[in-house]
Amino acid sequence: MKINVNSIDYNIRKTPVVGICMDGTSYDYYEAAASVMPNLQRIIKSGSQGLVQSVIPSFTNPNNMAIATGVTPDLNGICGNYYYNTETGEEVMMNDPAFLKVPTIFEKFSQNGQKVAVVTAKDKLRRMLSKNLNGVCFSAEFAGQVSAEENGISNVIDDLMGKTNPGIYDPDISVYCIEAGAKLLQKEPYDLMYLTTTDFVQHKYAPDDQEAKQFLSKIDHWIGELDRMGAIVGVTADHGMSAKTRNDGSPKVEFLETLLEKEGNIKSRVILPITDPYVVHHGALGSYGTVYLEDEYTEKAKDIIQNVPGMELVLTKNEAVEKFNLPGNLIGELVVLSDEETVIGRSEDWHDLEKVKSGLRSHGGLHESEVPMIINRPLNDTYMKQLESGKARNFQLFDFLFNGVID
Template sequence: MNINNRNYPKQKQTIIGVCMDGTSYPYYEAAKDVMPNLQRFIKEGSVGMVKSVIPSFTNPNNMAIVTGVTPKVNGICGNFYWDTELQEEVMMNDPKYLKVPTILSELSKNNRKVAVVTAKDKLRKMLAHNLDGICFSAEFANQATLEENGIADVEQGLMGKERPGIYDPYISVYCIEAGAKLLKRQHFDVMYLTTTDFVQHKYAPGSPDANDFLSKIDFWLGELDKLGAIIGVTADHGMQAKTNPDGSPKVQFIEQLLDAQDIKTRVILPITDPYVVHHGALGGYGTLYLEDKSQLGAAKDYLLSLDGIEKVLTNAEAVEEYELPADRIGDLVVLADSSTTIGRTPDWHELDKVKEGLRSHGGEHCQEVPMIFNKKLNAEFSEKLASGNSRNFDLFHFLSNGFSN
């Protein structure tokens, strides 16, 4: 079946796409002694490194994965953006912002049984858009109904326990566990399971908390594997420490700094979402709108002079380089280096929530993520994965075409 100009033929086995939010390969390497199932996937299946879309944030990458195309095509280029028609800053979590259908919805309309579980409810509406199947969030599993989510009584009927809170590391484990329990209960052709990155924002690779979390994820990946599914595990982005030597957040408050240069701007930080405990709305990518367009050159030059600011692109340059939608990214796109974040003004951010050990993402340095399959890819797709040119949004194309049927 052709969806967004890519082919997704039906497989005899269940195909499961897993997005491990914020999980770069060093997490798995450091946890290899407590992740026997994933280590078996790596040894007996297939593994390679792929690139996420820029900005390396949750919504753009999840929607790229489930549409199989770039933000320029699907329209989703942040968790948050400036709506020029409404003249408002809005969450980009409404299906109206999607410019193309999802793979999940199109397959569900063509006799494929589809189930989706997301840790964060902010993704659910877009993942569920026009979907004829099951789609619920672990965050609001207690509110799931047949009418809205295709399933009711998730906590007791499916899981046998209450959901953890959104800032509990095990909300993501609950998400993968829900996928395994759904598949034990009935057959699905396609599943998508996508977690949250609270652990990765708080704990570095190899830390006891990160490894404990990943060991529990590994158990449920093993249960999915036992059920005979073809599993592909990737990520929406990586994660890096963004701190000064004293452990405080390393931030360039570019709206305040430009204002001091008499360059008036509206800075938009597309990492912004309801989960500010994770990151305080501080990431490695931002866009800005200039009041006076004639100051574009001056703004770009000034920003590039700042420590930690790595790239400043015009709208046209950003569209070309990162395949972004021109109507949703402003006049300039700003990217920070591996240890710096971009802010608006100190007062705008809840800095007390990230005063120690800030870890975040958004720029190119969090773009490389693993793609791991529990079974061996065929020669054509094994070569594609080994090339280093594949993207995380190729996940369902690999799952649908990369294995003998």
């Protein structure tokens, strides 16, 4: 039996399939924590691994929804956490399921007789991931507020977890997410499961920091439990993470609205799609931005921005659509990506820099787009060659798990 989702056929498995998105976790985190992640090291040796490419912008929403749909942002409609509605003049958070233009893999599987569960750390993803889903979908953030009608489960705290959920800025919120997946699978034989964490730890700590290793050690335990239960398990990420600081530890930011006004007398609106309700760890500063301005100023603005140190790539709308498979109606006249050490801002007074004044780790550009894919089973030759090529994409996760794993 196969289920077709967005023109991709997925072979149904008799074994539970669990996809995990470790938010913000590039491979260097696993390398640094190897000694405290015995389960992952065992899985790597007995299964398959490679480096894959995320979608751009290398942010949470676009990559999670690419993984959930198996297709790029131009097809699924999700290209950031925020976009600018040029008709209403409003900056809109892109967390409404109405923005999603295609069905998710979870929707299609659940409507074709498969038992499906999705657990997120942040609630911002839950509504889109649960669109038309006939199954379980809840966030660890609001685990105490679930209902059978809304989430497909009625009591997470007492009946499933036996403990209250941590706060959204507690590293253990992501551990709680993976643990919830393991405990769901212990209780019932799910066919498909997706577990997606939050990147508070990766924003705050570098791979070599002890806090990052302690966090990953806890994650490793529950990955090991999923593996021991016999599930086909695949681990990837939505993006990596880079330090974005000057020598004194302050954020290395270029404020584009201020820059264009000062250097070219150009009025612009810069949208930073990293912006979401959880700004404590990134201050709405990332390495991708899109610039709205009058058409007549596009070339002049492009010239100004691309001559600024730290601005790595400046593309017109059409160039960005073609290069990164972005929906043209949801980006501005320019798309800007900064380098590994620099983030893009609007104006200094628009951001609350107090929260990141002593160090900033963030993402969004090309340097955070390479992420691991680790699978606890061998792949057939065709899929193994794809994985080893370095050209496979993170949103092919379920294609690999359903179609590539050797029975």
